[in-house]
Amino acid sequence: MGQNDGFRSGFISIIGRPNVGKSTFLNRVVGQKIAIMSDKPQTTRNKVQGVVTTGDSQMIFIDTPGVHKPKHKLGDFMMKVAKNTLKEVDAVLFMVNADERIGKGDRFIIEMLAESKTPIILVINKIDLVHPDELIEIIGSYKDLLAFAEVVPISALQGNNVDRLLDVVKAYLPEGPQYYPADQVTDHPERFIISELIREKALHLTREEIPHSIAVVIERIAKREGEETVDIQATIIVERDSQKGIVIGKRGALLKEIGTRARKDIEMLLGSKVYLELWVKVQKDWRNRQSQLREYGFREDEY
Numbered sequence: 226m227g228q229n230d231g232f233r234s235g236f237i238s239i240i241g242r243p244n245v246g247k248s249t250f251l252n253r254v255v256g257q258k259i260a261i262m263s264d265k266p267q268t269t270r271n272k273v274q275g276v277v278t279t280g281d282s283q284m285i286f287i288d289t290p291g292v293h294k295p296k297h298k299l300g301d302f303m304m305k306v307a308k309n310t311l312k313e314v315d316a317v318l319f320m321v322n323a324d325e326r327i328g329k330g331d332r333f334i335i336e337m338l339a340e341s342k343t344p345i346i347l348v349i350n351k352i353d354l355v356h357p358d359e360l361i362e363i364i365g366s367y368k369d370l371l372a373f374a375e376v377v378p379i380s381a382l383q384g385n386n387v388d389r390l391l392d393v394v395k396a397y398l399p400e401g402p403q404y405y406p407a408d409q410v411t412d413h414p415e416r417f418i419i420s421e422l423i424r425e426k427a428l429h430l431t432r433e434e435i436p437h438s439i440a441v442v443i444e445r446i447a448k449r450e451g452e453e454t455v456d457i458q459a460t461i462i463v464e465r466d467s468q469k470g471i472v473i474g475k476r477g478a479l480l481k482e483i484g485t486r487a488r489k490d491i492e493m494l495l496g497s498k499v500y501l502e503l504w505v506k507v508q509k510d511w512r513n514r515q516s517q518l519r520e521y522g523f524r525e526d527e528y
């Protein structure tokens with residue numbers, strides 16, 4: 226996960242009333258690799274909704290719990306969570322619908338945003354539904370309520386000005402590391418469990434001939450567009466050529482069996498069809514190379 230000087234990264238909160246187009250926007254910027262598992266419990270405090278990685282930046286879009294439900298029973302607590310989130314992110318996208326008048330929900334959010342020091346970018350979505358003259362009026366009416374750092378009109382559905390919005394967001398991010406691999410579009414707490422399931426099958430089927438010198442790297446998890454199938458690619462790392470032979474087995478029979486068994490368990494875990502591709506790679510002495518541990522999915526916070 227190398228990066229050059231000048232790489233920018235950070236967290237961005239997207240806030241807006243229901244139906245303003247938050248999901249449409251995220252799906253567009255994240256590409257066809259739509260975030261999976263988004264309704265399952267997450268290990269992170271704030272749900273990562275999408276990660277956009279470009280050549281020189283990484284934008285991590287997160288949910289802000291609390292702001293959508295002002296009348297929630299846990300109102301005060303949720304407000305506190307929301308306010309803390311706003312403090313911690315690098316920028317906030319406040320998304321509104323160009324085709325609707327400023328409503329109670331918007332005012333509630335604006336009041337909360339007014340107390341925040343984080344740059345607030347007003348995103349006026351659905352501009353395809355209004356005349357350009359109207360748009361100027363709409364922008365004015367929001368500007369009267371809050372001093373936004375930027376105002377960017379877009380059509381998330383048609384894609385107009387979405388690239389410009391990403392450029393604007395990028396400008397507000399600090400220099401920082403690439404937190405997620407470039408192909409990872411959503412935080413996936415199941416990633417670790419999936420690798421353990423594959424490892425378990427490999428160890429079991431090789432009758433523990435290669436007990437400790439094996440690791441499993443999940444290269445890619447992606448949900449197929451418009452389908453329930455999840456594609457997973459993983460590499461089994463062994464230390465010696467002889468071990469590679471054992472894991473693969475005669476004409477690949479053992480690797481195939483590992484894949485079949487692991488797939489069944491992963492399908493249960495994810496509740497969807499899984500297409501699992503497995504590779505085997507020799508990496509001598511990988512266990513001794515501390516610097517590579519992170520790449521292999523060993524994260525301090527998991528142990």
Ligand SMILES: Nc1nc2c(ncn2[C@@H]2O[C@H](COP(=O)(O)OP(=O)(O)OP(=O)(O)O)[C@@H](O)[C@H]2O)c(=O)[nH]1
Pocket residue numbers: 241242243244245246247248249250350351352353354379380381382383
């Ligand atoms: N015309 C038009 N419709 C849009 C645009 N963006 C989103 N929509 C539509 O608005 C509706 C709501 O969009 P969503 O993306 O589901 O909105 P959301 O903010 O994620 O909604 P919640 O999940 O309820 O918070 C959908 O029917 C979208 O197709 C846009 O730019 N133009």
